[in-house]
Amino acid sequence: MKYIKENIVMRSIMFLVVFFIALSGCEDFLKEVPTNQLTAEADLTAREYGEPLAVGAYRMLAEWTGDARDWGNRLPNTLEFPTGGAYTGEPHALFDKYQTNQVTGNLLDNFNNQWRNWYRGVQDANLALSLLPEVDLSEALLAQYTGEVRALRAFYYFCIVRYWGDAVMITEPLEDVTDAELPRTSLKTIYDEVIIPDLEYALGAVPTGTSGNGRVTQDVVQAILADVYLTVSGYPYQEVETNPQKDWCGEGSWSMQEYPVNSTSATAFLQKSKALLDALYGKYSLGTYDDLHDPAMNNKGEAIFQIQYSSEGGFENDILQPSLPLLTKISKSDENGSFTVAQHYYDSYAANDLRAVVTDPIEKVYPSGMFFTWDTNIDDVSDTVTFPPHLYKYYDAAAVKSVNGSGLNWSHYRYADILLMRTEVYWALGESAADKGINEVRERAGLAPLGSVTLKDIISERAWELVFENKMLWDQRRTRRCIVYGDKEISGIQNFIGHQPQIFNFAFTPQHLLSPIPGREMINNGKIQQNFGYLPVQSIGGGE
């Protein structure tokens, strides 16, 4: 048959071809080599990797004004809503849940996103800290980067423990997915083993002086650490210290009320805080209230530690629209009206307090304090729109009147805060306090100086000066004191437990000293337990 001859040739060729292909570099063919991203297996020892690792730890700071899901609901809102000093008629933010004690870990992304943001900051820092020692850097530069990163990790953890108490302690990158679920560690351990050592290390490692650009310097570390020391001299640290083994957050058996706390460690922390605040004292000066909402004054004047924003797309401060009065057409885009001081809070300012002075819409003089009650219609400047007092301290005029976003920095620490903390530390140590800063703050506000100060004076001044700078919740929790707002005055301070804010339908209980662990974490982390009194609680499924 003529088949035969052709077949022999063809068969040979076929088999040859097949085996040639079969033998050609199989190993490499199935090897996976990512080309678009670095991986942990990559060689990251070259000098060029040093700074990006340090810079990575700054990334989550800008999320401070980030989104908490739904229109106008931003994260800074969520830190003011529980205090009783905020109000909004804007329905998306679900403020009524705070008013009626219906807050759960699943309330929008109020807790989910804060949790994610701050823990991501911790993870970013951990990645940098694990890799930086391998990078080819001078000792000084390695120390500086390590100091910056550790200061930032401490800051993220400081936020976490103040919001939720006991925290998931993780100081190295996660290697194995099966180790991802971790239980919480005592907040005292987090302070003792992470926050305080990180900041104390950073104090000696980072450059001295002020931060002109948002990078961590010694001044920044001093401000944060002073706040940390002041906070651990109060609550909940001091109560946990009475019995560190107890599951305080799970049981919610908080009961201590004295402030300042009379303990050896509290005094020692206050002394350390005092030293740092003394070091900062006099290095800055108070400018005008207009500086607070002027992007040109970013990192200048009384600024000590700010989050860096820019009007460039993707880097904006997102608190602008929420702070404008709801649907008033004074800006190019929507006004959310969700980051709004409650009327009774505004009414507590003294009549002559320059911070609260608003100007007459008829004369169209822009205000110079922290509030405003009128603006012009964006479509028609001859049309004036009036509204109840709203925050003016975030009013970045260029951004309000254009389609650009706001490039105004967010202040975490500014000099007025230092002055008030210093006053408080001296007061808590039983030393003369009126001349330690509070009167400088009052002087700028046009208020008479105080001869001697009480806790009420300090807390009131903090409420007026640092209004809606996301400080009040922390102040309430560390001092366990709440403000009773009065007419042109703060009429008193009350113990946190039992205090009922004017517009809430319930009184605070020990539950409210902490916030709920977010729903997403409760679902994804089988080892975490909810704070006392909150939903959702842990549920473990069955299966085969």
Added chain:
Amino acid sequence: MKFKLPKKKLGISKYAFFGNLLLGIGFSILLTGNVMAQQNITVTGRVISGEDQTGLPGVNVIVKGTTQGTVTDVEGNYTIGVPDETAILVFSSVGFSTQEIAVGGQTVIDIVLNPDLTSLEEIVVVGYGTMRKSDVTGSVASVTPEELVDRPVVNLGQALQNKVSGVQVIKQGAGYPGSNPLIRIRGTNSINSDSDPLFVVDGIVGVSNALRNINPQDILTIDILKDASATAIYGTRGANGVIMITTKRGDVGKVNVNYNGSMTVGTMQRHNYTVTADQFFYLYEQAFINTPKYGNLDLSKDFRGGKGTGLSWSEMPHLFEQVPQGGYFMDLIGNDGNYYKPRFYSNWEEIAFDNSFSHDHYLDVSGGSETAKYSLGLGHTDQEGLLMQSYYQRTNARFTTDIELNKWLGVSANMLYSRAKNTRGDDQLRTVSETWPILPIKYPDEPEYGLYAGKWSTGRDFPVGENWRNIVYTTDQRDGYYLNTQFTGGLVLNAQITQDLSFKSNLSIDNRSEDSRWFNGDFQGTRTSDARGSNARWFYWQNENYFNYNKMVGDHSFSGMIGLSWSETIYDWVEARAYNFPSNFYSYNNLSAGTNTPQVYSSNQRSALNSYFARVNYAYKDKYLFTATGRMDGSSKFGPNNKYAFFPSVGFGWRMSNEDFMSGSSVVSNLKLRGSVGQTGNQEIGSFVTQRYINTTSVMFGGGNKLSGFYPGSTGNPNLKWETTNMWDIGIDLGLFNNRVNIIADYYHKRTDDMLFNLPLPESTAPGSAFVNFGAVENTGIELELATTNIQKDNFSWDTRFTLSANKNEIKKLGPTGGDVYVDTGAGNATSVYRIGEPIGSFFGLNRMGVYSTEEAALAARYGRVPGDLKFEDVNQDGKIELISDGDVIGHSYPDYYGGFINTFRYKNFDANIIIQYVGGVDKAIVHESAEDRQFVSGMVNRVLDAWRPDHQEGTIVAQVRAGNAGARYDSFTDTHEIYNGAFIRGQAASLGYTFSDIVGINSLRVFFSTENFFLITAIELEGYDPEGSSLDKARTNIQNIDKYQYPNPTNFSLGVNVNF
């Protein structure tokens, strides 16, 4: 591929006769005088059927080795010129054995053609080969060309729906033009990895986007491999079933030209009723009456003059005009004391939607000689959506050829090209429902409208709620498209080494790119305009080499196949975004016109597979059948320890009807029992997921100085391995009364283990989720297909086909702790849960018990609520309403059963076809809470008219209040109120055609009228446009039927022609 004896020989042959006659004339002209000159001998004769001794019309008579030929007439007579006595005539006709007769000295050649018994057998395409359907031990279903294009269909999903049991076609985007349907074969196997079947097009494995990009008219047959015996040959890609597509190919000696064209008009079928302008004011009044129970009214949003402060009707002349007292059905009194009424009454649904007009054309030319066959196809479809400016346009081209190089070596080539474009800008439907009905599209450009004159309206113009920009405005300001181009093609070398042994080698590619452009304008200066353009490319190549061996020894029949393959997929993507354009003029066409710093992105990926596969078939006496397959797959997607995996299967068949004791049966004409068991895999996860990423970002520092920063991007899992599905299937093929009744029934059980599960990791310790092998899913089900020929007369026939599929899905294991995994826990999403013991696609939510009545004030107060607020079941009785703690599974988005009932009628030259679709045991989430619970925050559906009032305590809708006012709230959760019975019966399609067979110059002409979605029966209370599908932004792979204002599904009417030249 399968060939059937034409049921209606006469009719079809008649067309063929005219067609071939015409072609003969055509060829005579085309092939020049040279051919004519060679026709020295004229041969005549008659072809009769060996079956009934009658003349056979339409038989091709060809002079071998030429393109010269003719066809027999109605009586079976023919006349043909041949060049000389050495010529050989080839007589062929579908369903008959081809005969070759040497002319010799004859001038009259009468022959008898006998039915080709082997071609009567259906041939099915299986992996790496074809088999007689009767020899198949696995579960394989086939769809013929007539079934595929019995009416104008745009994509394969539409064509397949309800025709094959066990195959669920999910219309994701409902009626959205160009939306990609999903196909699930025997349920959903996996939670996070892909559950789409594998598409094998002309041997090209894993063609992407086949469902959407392939023109159904280019397809000859579709064979669907459902069980492990059939799919395990595709190993890691076989677990979700395999759809084998064979495109049209040329036939010997017969040049065929077909044109199909149709025009379609689509109309709205159902409505989503929103409040009218009058209802709006009734509700507004009601809201302000109801609201004070929450606290003090915020009068700044109360425009009722004298009652509110600030603005009133009289201060909004752009929206209100003065009327005398009583001039409107209710008194709208302005601050000036005058009476007003709204100027505009907009029904946004009417404005947004209009009848659509679409057309479709397809031209197909095929033919060939003994040594070279070809087929060409060219198609264009232009589909308009009901929503303004939504469209889908696709152009397809196809070329296939089979060339015989010599007796033992052949080459085939297949090339498919498609280009499809559709609108982007699809998130518009919520706008339609939530824009105030009192707004115009645009204000008249007249002085009385002041600042508003000539401007587009927005929600801000009546400033109580969200700023919805009306649909015409957004459509004017936005533009964009997706453009998909795809080339799929390959060369196949086919060598017949010996009579028993053959070898095939193919080299194929699938090259697809998706371009996207998007422009979002400046909306009258209220935002920064932005534009973006992106391009994503996928390049796949494969090389497969395999031997086929067939041997018959006595009663034993063997066949075997062994082969190996390589394939690689390379993906890359770039995107550029620019901002702040000086004018909307540039749209997306000139990104450099944007003044802000542009942003650019890119990424790439690669994955590869290396496989070895084999199959053995053995049959004894055509009664006992056995098949075994195995495939060893190596994938780059997994870590070094788990690169390779082996997937085996076996199948058994017993053709009882061939046994002696049954062969005489007059009732049972065919009976086969089948059984199979096997293992398949799934590797459909992204590339590089086993590795731990370090991502980069840009961090802003003072003075606008940006620095690059590293951060942990993902958590790797080097131990990741294959997902494995074990499946067994038993089935029966039963033919009764000479196969006039055919029943195919299957029962299957599938269990997927080591499920590739994208485990959401705690955010406290890990960046995002990671793929792990945790979990198991089980699918069990039955499939039934009943095909009957009810009436078979010369002039009239009636066939029916009934399909039924029932699948039960259950999650058996999940994650490391077995805890629930929730998806979309926020309101307005239709929350769902993955929970052990429940099926994939379960809706999760609260039980809405109604509204707190006045008597329940004390109970309401326990939850901080007042009468008129929504009442949810507090399952754990802790005094708090919380979704996860008080929620439960409240619905299922996959049906318990579904199928179709297809009737085909032929009467003389008329044909008619009716397809009824039914789906049962399924729920639909109508997530319109944003237009129910948030009155005057956004526009409302008219269900709110039935809300609670002091004098109307019933209902499940929250009292009319303006949410936010006086502390009034809205409680929106996924809840039982949002879950509707999604069962339905649909008149899916019907057509009526008439075939003209006696038009000179045309072989045949069929004109038809068809309609789609011509009736729909649902539960009476079902809201929304359609029980099927999801809105585009809620299209989840595993959770179906989420209507957050989904695209309406049109009723279509088409007029078309099929012409054969």
